[in-house]
Amino acid sequence: MVPHGRKRRRARQAPLAGLHGGPGASHDYLEPLEAMANSGRRVIFYDQLGGGNSDHPHNPSLWTVALFVEELGAVRKALALDHLHLLGQSWGIKPATIVGLKACSFAASADTASMLT
DSSP: OOOHHHHHHHHHHSOEEEEOSSSSOOSGGGGGGGGGGGGTOOEEEOOOTTSTTSOOOOOGGGOOHHHHHHHHHHHHHHTTOSOEEEEEEGGGHHHHHHHHHTTOTTEEEEEEEOOOO
C-alpha cells in the first residue's frame, strides 16, 4: 500500500496530456498550456486520428470513442508514461472522461474544458 501523501506527490508530477476538440481539429490552440512546462511538468500534445498532422482515413467506422481512448493509451505507452493528467476540450472531453470514469491505472486525473456559446 502506498501512503496517501506519497501517492499525491506522484500524481502531481505526472505529465499533462491535452486532448483537442474535433474530430478534425488539431492541438495547436492548446499550445499555450506549454507554459506549464516552465514549472517542471511535462506537457504532451498530439493530433488525434483525423485531425491536424495525423492520418486522415476516410472510414466512418473508425470514428468511435473507443478508438480515441485506445489511441491515448498507445501514446502513453509509446512515451513510456506511467501516469497522466488529462485535459479534454470539446471532443477531447469524451476520451478524457471515459478514461477517468473507468479509473484507468494511468489516469492521475481527468478534467474537462468547453466553451459556452
